Amino acid sequence: MENDEQLRSVMFLLTYLLLKRRRDINNVNIQTRHEIQRRIRHRQYFLQRQRRMLMMLIAEGIHSSVRIRTRPWTTTPSSDWWERVVMTEFQPSDWLDKFRMSRETFFYLCEKLRPRLARQDTSFRLALPVEKRVAVALWRLASNIEYRTISSLFGVGKSTVCRCVRDMCHAIVALLSCTYLQPPNEQELEDSARLFESYWGFPHCVAAIATLHTAIITPSNNALDYANPAGWLSVLSQVAVSGRGHFWDVCASFPGGTDPAEILQNSSLWATASEGGLSPAQPPSFMGRAMRYVMLGEACYPLQSWLMKAFPEERSRRKNHAALTERQQVFNQQLHRALRVSEEALLRLRARWQCLSKRNDCRLDVVPTMILACCILHNMCESHGDAFKTEWQVEVAETESPQPDHRPLTSASMDDRNSEEVRGLFCDYFEQQGNDFTQ
Incomplete structure (x- = not known):
């Protein structure tokens, strides 16, 4: 009797397990069948979409071939604006106005960036040509207009415009920094010193240091x-400008409220200059003694034997402090005149690439790379001799906020002890030049 009960229990358990296994197999089969049907519908949808797009392109091509063109290129539909207008009808002035560089420089840039920007076609869409990707990004850097406007102009999505800008800026920094943004060699130092003097x-002097907000x-x-000293939000960059108006060194990505002296002291430029890296192995002679080349800086920087700044003029307004001597005033005048090389270079930079002169609405992690890319593009355009239009400067001067003034250092603890002696040599030089002129 007990054996019969145990046998029935075992039979019941086996029956339950078999039924459960059959149910599980049926569920898996149903799910597999549903997944196959979903994939078939998905593929049919994309095939139909691709067929519709092909028919639209064929219809647009037929329509364009028989249409009489009666409107200017600025109102041409975006579907063929790039291929038919820019690539075939743009004049040299159009390339400068829209891309801020000549046609030759544009295609030179495309070839240099091709290893990083080239994309492969997929089954569902054709990849954008490198030339169009570069054009989209340059249009954004030059005008700082909304992604939506560029999207309609080039016939691409807004996300594509954003990707083109980001990818091109990263490619420029990665591929062109070693060519257009690198420390100078001895010949470039001599050429820059000659330009600063003449x-x-x-x-x-071989360079001037300035700040850009x-x-x-x-x-x-x-x-x-x-928040910078002027009260608006900004990213602060430090640049070193040669006598030709080219950027030798750029430090970006600092908050606008950062002290420029701290940026300089923590930069590679400080270490290089302190170790004599901005002078030949045998320092040239100045005022009868061998002395390393110097750079010029704004009043917010510390005085160093290799970094000259103006004598503080505010001490002449304080009680118990003597006014500046005539030779000190002459030194300040000559230094302020020479600092115009950095002012003009930054003005040309912001005028050519207006994403730096207007409020930049890109993500904060993209802005520093964009600043570096614009400085490299500035050097490339200047090296290739591309024309610069003065109306660009007028447009920037009318629209942008004035660059903030940083307060001079209130403490002399950061100044080098030997710097006053070097600055005195320059005062002697200008005094001697003045005497020679009067005679």
Whole structure:
């Protein structure tokens, strides 16, 4: 009797397990069948969409071939604006106005960036040509207009415009920095020193250091750190400009409220200059002694034996402090005149690439790369001799906020002890030049 009960229990359990296994197999089969049907519908949808797009392109091509063109290129439909107008009808002035460079420089840039920007076609869409990707990004850098406007103009999505800008800026920094943004060699140092003396009237100088504020949207974190002395939010960059107006060194990505002296002291430029890297192995002679080349800086920077700044003029307004001597005033005048090389270079930079002169609404992690890319493009255009239109400067001067003035250092603890002696040599030089002129 007990054996019969155990046998029935075992039979019941086996029956239950078999039924459960059959149910599980049926569920898997149903799910597999549904997944196959979903994939078939998905593929049919894309095939129909691709067929519709092909028919639209054929119809547009037939319509364009028989249409009489009666409107200017600025109102041409975006479907063929790039291929039919830009690539075939743009004049040299159009290339400068829209892309801020000549046609030759544009295609040179495309070839240099091709290894990083080229994309493969897929089954569902054709990849954008490198030339069109570069054109989309340059249009954004040059005008700073909305992604939506560029999207309609080139017939691409807004996300594609954003990707083109980001990818091109990263490609420029990765591929062209070693060519257009690198420390100078001895010949370039000599050429820059010659230009500073002949054109700007300051001898034995190879570069000027300046700051650039780029307006940004309110960041999600630490917004107060980005408020500059003028009160608006910005990213602060430090640049070193040669006598030709080219950028030798660029430090970007700092909040607008950062002290420029701190940026300089923590930069590779400080280490290079302190170790004599901006002078030949055998320093040239100046005022009868061997002395390394110097750079010029704004009043917010510390005085160093290799970095000259103006004598503080505010001490002449304080009580118990003597006014500046005549030779000190002459030195300040000559230094301010020579600092115009950095002012003009930054003005040309912002005028050519207006994404730096207007408020930049890109993400904060993209802005520093964009600044570096614009500096490299500036050097490339200047090296290739591309024309620069003065109306660009007028447009920037009318629209942008004035660059903030940084307060001079109130403490002399950061100044080098030997710097006053070097600055005195320059005072002697200008005094001697003045005496020679009067005689």
